[in-house]
Amino acid sequence: MKSASTLSSAFLQSAGEALPEPLLALRANRASALTDLLLPTRKTENWKYSAKHLKLTDEMASSLPLSASAGAEADIQGYTVVLVNGVVRPEASNYPALEGLSIQRFSDLDGDDAELAADLLGKSISDQPAKHGSINLSLLNAARFEDGLLIQLQPGTVLDQPLFVIHHTSASHSGSAFPCILVAAGSNSQLTLVEDYVSSGESPVMVNTATEFSLGDGANITSVRLNTEGQNVQHMGTTGVRQQRNSRFASHSVGFGGTLRRHDLHVRLEGEGAECKLNGVVVTQGTQHYDNHTTIEHIAAHCNSEESYRNIAADKSHAIFNGRIHIHQDAQKSNANMSNKNLLLTNGAEIDTKPELEIYADDVKCAHGATIGQLDNESIFYLVSRGLSPRDAKVLLTMAFINELVAQIPVEQVRDTANTGLNQFFDQAFQEV
Numbered sequence: 163m164k165s166a167s168t169l170s171s172a173f174l175q176s177a178g179e180a181l182p183e184p185l186l187a188l189r190a191n192r193a194s195a196l197t198d199l200l201l202p203t204r205k206t207e208n209w210k211y212s213a214k215h216l217k218l219t220d221e222m223a224s225s226l227p228l229s230a231s232a233g234a235e236a237d238i239q240g241y242t243v244v245l246v247n248g249v250v251r252p253e254a255s256n257y258p259a260l261e262g263l264s265i266q267r268f269s270d271l272d273g274d275d276a277e278l279a280a281d282l283l284g285k286s287i288s289d290q291p292a293k294h295g296s297i298n299l300s301l302l303n304a305a306r307f308e309d310g311l312l313i314q315l316q317p318g319t320v321l322d323q324p325l326f327v328i329h330h331t332s333a334s335h336s337g338s339a340f341p342c343i344l345v346a347a348g349s350n351s352q353l354t355l356v357e358d359y360v361s362s363g364e365s366p367v368m369v370n371t372a373t374e375f376s377l378g379d380g381a382n383i384t385s386v387r388l389n390t391e392g393q394n395v396q397h398m399g400t401t402g403v404r405q406q407r408n409s410r411f412a413s414h415s416v417g418f419g420g421t422l423r424r425h426d427l428h429v430r431l432e433g434e435g436a437e438c439k440l441n442g443v444v445v446t447q448g449t450q451h452y453d454n455h456t457t458i459e460h461i462a463a464h465c466n467s468e469e470s471y472r473n474i475a476a477d478k479s480h481a482i483f484n485g486r487i488h489i490h491q492d493a494q495k496s497n498a499n500m501s502n503k504n505l506l507l508t509n510g511a512e513i514d515t516k517p518e519l520e521i522y523a524d525d526v527k528c529a530h531g532a533t534i535g536q537l538d539n540e541s542i543f544y545l546v547s548r549g550l551s552p553r554d555a556k557v558l559l560t561m562a563f564i565n566e567l568v569a570q571i572p573v574e575q576v577r578d579t580a581n582t583g584l585n586q587f588f589d590q591a592f593q594e595v
Contacts, residue, residue, distance in 0.1 A: 169199045169302075172223035177340075178308045180269045182276035185310075188283060193305035211482045211514055212453045215422040217396065219336075222368050225308060226337035238575065242326045248339040249309040262319030262351075268310035268342070279312050279344055286374045286402030287428055303340045303372040303400065310342035315351035317378070324354040324386070324573050329371070333363030333394055343373040347381040354384040356573055359399075361391040366421075371399040377409040379433065386576050387415040389423065390583055393450075396422040407433030407462075414571045415442040416580045418587070419450025419479055427456045431465040431493075441567045442471040443580075445587050446479035446511075453482040458500075460493035460526075469500040472564050475511035476591040486518040487530065493523050500530040505537070505563050507556075507591055557588045 174193055181189070202209030202216065209216075226247040243265065244254040250267045257265050271279060284304060311327070329341050347353060357373065369391065375383055391397055397420065403411050417423055429438050444452045458467045473481040483502045504513040517530040537559050545555035561584065568584070571577045 167201045169196055169201060170218060170220050170223060172220040173218065173302070173306070175223065177225060177306050178228070180309075182268070182271050182273065184276040184280035185268055185271075188280045189305055189307065192301050195301055196305055208455060208484065211480065212422065212424055212451065215451050217366070218368070221336045222338055222366065224337045225306070226332065226339045226367060227334070228308060238326050240323050240326065241321075242328060243311060244328045244330065245311070245341050246330045247332055248307065248341040250311055258321060258325065260319065260321060262316035263321060264312075264314040266312050268307070268312065271312060275312060278346065279310070282344055282346060282376055283342075283374065286376065286404040286430060287372070287400055303342055303370050306338070306370070307340040307342040310344065313343070313345045313353075313355075315347045315353055315381075317348035318350050319348065320352040321354070324356050326356045326358060329357060329359045329369070331359075331361040331367060331369050331391065331395060333361055333365045333367040333392070335365045336367060338368040338370065341369070341371045345373075345375045345383065347375065347377050347383055349378040350380040351378070352382045354386065354572065356386040356576055357388070359389045359391050359397065361395050364392070364394055366394050366396070368396040368398070371397070372402075373400070374402045375404070375411065377403070377405045377411060379407045380409060381406070382410045384412045384572060385414070386571060386573055387413070387425075388576055388579060389417045390579070391420060393420050395420055397424065398422070399425045401425070401427045403429040403438070405429070405431050405433060405436040405438065408435040409433065409437075411438040413438070413440045413442075416568070416571070416576070417442070417444045417452055417454075418583055419444070419446030419452045419481070421451065423450075423452040425454050427454075428459075429457070429467070430459045430461060431467065432461050434462045434464045436462065437466040439467075440469040440471075441570055443564050443567050444471070444481050445474045445584065446481050447476040447587060447591055448479060449477070450479040452480075454484070456485045458487050458498065460487070460489045460496040460498060463492060463494045463496070465493065466497045467499070470567060471502045472567060473502075473504045473513055474507065474560060474564065475504070475513050476507040478508075478510040480512045480514075482514045483532075484516045484518070485530070486520065487528065489519075489521040489523050489526055489528065491522040494525045496523060496526040496528070498526070498528045502532040503563070504532070504534040505560065506534065507537070507560070553592045556592050560588065
């Protein structure tokens with residue numbers, strides 16, 4: 163019998179030391195947990211569709227150069243923080259000057275803030291994957307991060323415009339980057355955070371990200387996530403959220419496929435009256451692969467969650483959605499809804515969906531559903547009979563399938579970038595029509 167593969171010791175090499183002692187200790191602790199960690203296989207339930215695409219070679223274990231140039235980023239009018247290969251670049255950033263808002267690099271944290279970061283990191287992300295012999299993505303990130311970003315909002319602080327975090331990966335040669343962001347939002351604070359993942363260069367690289375949000379009572383956080391990295395980038399991202407009483411969290415995610423794209427989103431509704439809304443759009447083509455896993459845990463009573471993800475797959479690509487809602491025993495009066503709709507543009511494309519409900523309370527309202535289908539020929543015929551070309555008719559119907567979610571993105575520049583990418587996707591997907 164063939165023995166199971168374990169994570170290469172090359173991924174346990176020491177990272178940079180320019181961090182406060184509490185974060186160095188956290189990183190060392192997480193690294194020790196990676197020793198002899200089993201890698202996922204097709205028999206690993208939550209990696210069965212993606213394990214074959216995961217390439218954790220020794221060459222990829224080395225950290226990408228910290229001195230890489232920032233590159234030509236998009237012209238963003240407003241507040242920006244730029245990370246290159248996981249390291250914050252203050253000289254390329256435009257920090258907001260607002261009383262009650264603190265944005266600091268991990269390497270610049272004093273003792274108290276370093277203790278806070280070390281205490282919060284990992285608290286919002288489930289350890290369930292490790293129990294199934296899979297990779298705990300946040301653990302891998304926490305064992306290797308070279309730098310990070312701590313964003314703190316004091317109670318009542320409201321940022322008047324979105325804060326853009328540009329994650330630039332410079333793939334001049336093979337290696338890996340481990341961006342890490344921690345947001346601690348005080349009571350009744352408000353923030354819109356936009357994470358934009360981009361890349362340059364053609365070498366095969368891995369980006370392993372962790373973003374965590376801790377929401378105090380009444381805090382209101384909107385997270386927007388856009389991934390347009392190149393085909394050479396293996397991207398494995400984890401987002402964790404902890405919500406206290408009457409807090410609000412909204413997530414808007416737009417992803418374009420690659421060799422391997424994976425995003426795990428875990429929300430914990432820990433305080434009564436907390437609410438979350440999760441929207442996601444994914445498009446894949448060629449032989450691309452995109453895997454979304456979401457978990458919403460209703461821990462406290464009187465909490466609401468709403469989730470809607472839509473996938474479009476063309477050519478021989480593969481899109482996956484696995485959504486789980488867990489209603490704990492004390493989470494009475496919970497209201498949870500999950501919807502996953504999928505569109506196959508070709509016979510060779512593949513979409514797998516698995517919505518899950520796990521309920522341990524008896525006074526709840528929960529619903530979940532999933533659909534997979536193709537464009538309706540009668541609708542195409544109707545539009546063609548009204549003067550549209552077959553290609554334009556298909557583009558119109560396909561855009562209508564996802565436009566409801568794209569239109570809800572609250573940041574105009576992200577909507578425009580997403581629509582530009584979608585138009586390019588349509589040009590390629592329907593070029594032979």
